Amino acid sequence: MTDPIADYLTRLRNAIKANHRVVEVPASNLKKELTRILHEKGYILNYKFVEEGPQGTIKIALKYDSVNKVNSIKKMIRVSTPGLRQYVGYKDMPRVLNGLGIAILSTSKGVMTNKEALDLKVGGEVICYIY
Template identity: 70%
Template sequence: MNTDTIADYLTRVRNAVQAGHRVVEVPASNLKKEITKILFDQGFVLSYKFDDNGPQGTIKIALKYDKLSKDPVIKKIQRISTPGLRKYAGAGEMPRILNGLGIAIVSTSAGVMTAKQASAQNVGGEVLCYVY
């Protein structure tokens, strides 16, 4: 029984990046699908595909690596808000990651988005993770 499915998702991606895998497969949920879309839109993953086979389906994520040095684009992916200790941020106090080079993914009342988008829409929410 997995109590923190977002941490499991992030750990699978982190382990696949460290092992040098090209594709990682994770169990799907609506929140994980939204996080995957954000990672794709921000250029951290190459592509993704949602498979609805089975009871909940899976997400196949093609990881992105630098063409010349073969270094992964995702240097660090870190869970911030956990089930035991929730972390919230208001619209005016959204975190900046690596002075704007990384992103913070935030779950707001307007949906899942980056911290920069949440500040622009003037909404706060739960800080899910940092990616850089």
């Protein structure tokens, strides 16, 4: 696997399209931080780290609307890839859907959203857009 973050996003995307309640993904520190941010921003219901085997897994409970059965995540776009890294400064911070979505960045101060990075005046690598 050459791009584990794209695999993470694809597993979430496929589980949402199949209307699954829970999805399991192989764990890494970056994926744990992405999952934490998605939970804090209300895109997923809950998550749990399972430490078994050499790598461990992350169990993610997806969030659906109880009336229409619509997921809270509409789209996930991978921006920076292993072949073409995308970096931005804090002055050029991307706005996703005019502020309704989030961009997740890997900065020198850790993984955070575009709004947090703008408050700290720090730039970094744009990992993905979520809305």
